[in-house]
Amino acid sequence: MSYLFYIAFLEQSSEDSSYNTKRDLLACVGFFLVFGMTQTPDGVFVRPHPTLWRLALCFSVLYEIMLIYILFQTVDDARQLLQNIDPKLGVPLPDKDYGGSCRIYDWEHPEDPFHYFKDKMGFFVLSHFFDWWLKTLIVRDYWLCMVTSIGFEILEY
Known part of the structure; x- marks a missing residue:
């Protein structure tokens, strides 16, 4: 509470509305986390400490609130919001041809015969x-692994 008092009354105010909005949201999130750590009931986990699990619960509630907020935005507004979080977003991703040539070794390119393999082997395949x-x-x-993998592939589609 003393930190919130310091931010609200003693810190020099800024004319930048973007900075003020981010500062205010961080203050609200911090207050919610501290309040949740002290007021939510203990769960079933006791190790390493119940306060850690209450904090994890509060983070998951904040995440759910953020998802609900984004759900009620238009697509363009949601993309703009996510670009404010990470400025690298909004750039079109390179489109890879995963179903093109399935050759691993290419005899026609002796300087780099594994170029098909290197092009298709990325983070997506490794993950x-x-x-x-x-x-x-x-x-x-x-069989359970096969069923869940096929289910996840259908969800990705």
Whole structure:
């Protein structure tokens, strides 16, 4: 509370409305997190400390509030909001041809015969591989892993 008092009354005010909005939102989020850590009931987890789990609950509630806010925005407004969070957003992504040539080794390009493989092997492919690997370690059932993987692929489509 003393930090909020300092921000509200003692900190020099700024004429930049963007800075003021960000500062005010951070103050509201900070207040909600501190209030939630002290007032929410303990959950089922007690290690390492119940306060940590109450903080995790408050973060998830804030995340849900943010998703609901974005849900009621237009597509352009939501994109503009996300560009304020990360200025690198809004740039068109490079379109890769994953279904073009399935050759791994290209005899016609001796200077870089693996260029097809390097072009298609990216973060997307590696994340799918490690997702499958981690899922098999956790679930340990081939058919259940297959069903969930196919389900996620349908969701991505």
